[in-house]
Amino acid sequence: MRFYGFAVAVGVITLGACAGGEKKPTDTTHVAVDTSTSSASTSSTTATTPGGTTSGSVAPAPITGKVHEVKMYGDAKGYRFEPANFTVKEGDGAKFVVVGGGPHNVAFDAATVAADVKTQLDSNMGTDKLGELSSALKTNPGESVTISFGKIKPGQYPFHCTPHLALGMKGVITVQ
Numbered sequence: 001m002r003f004y005g006f007a008v009a010v011g012v013i014t015l016g017a018c019a020g021g022e023k024k025p026t027d028t029t030h031v032a033v034d035t036s037t038s039s040a041s042t043s044s045t046t047a048t049t050p051g052g053t054t055s056g057s058v059a060p061a062p063i064t065g066k067v068h069e070v071k072m073y074g075d076a077k078g079y080r081f082e083p084a085n086f087t088v089k090e091g092d093g094a095k096f097v098v099v100g101g102g103p104h105n106v107a108f109d110a111a112t113v114a115a116d117v118k119t120q121l122d123s124n125m126g127t128d129k130l131g132e133l134s135s136a137l138k139t140n141p142g143e144s145v146t147i148s149f150g151k152i153k154p155g156q157y158p159f160h161c162t163p164h165l166a167l168g169m170k171g172v173i174t175v176q
């Protein structure tokens, strides 16, 4: 199998060399380069596949359970979500409402969200976003961000407010 893969790789390189012009005399170099490239090219192919775009097209899963209300404050007591740490069931939703001190938003740190959950969670946040896993900013009291936890696997999902992260405006949603 290893030989087969090697042969294919060499074949590709040879074709590439031919397509590019004369076959170069530095075959040894090409083979050496290719050996290290072949595994890398496999992963780069995966990465190049529009995974982000394709995975981003997963349909949002609607809220089928309870909607938990979270207030977003910025006042003398600081910038905060209330409650900051709460538990929902899969299928529940969370509605984050600006009370004051905006602009606020709701964002998840992509590094803390499993790859297979990220796509669904991002989709469940709707289309009014700053970017992946990051809602739009809401400034006026009463404005809100609603997120569905439909089809979201049980686990802990740390979230924060992008403008006020450094000021400690963050929390953790536990999905049961």
Ligand SMILES: [Cu+2]
Residues within 6 Å of the ligand: 072, 074, 079, 102, 103, 104, 105, 161, 162, 163, 164, 169
């Ligand atoms: Cu904020």
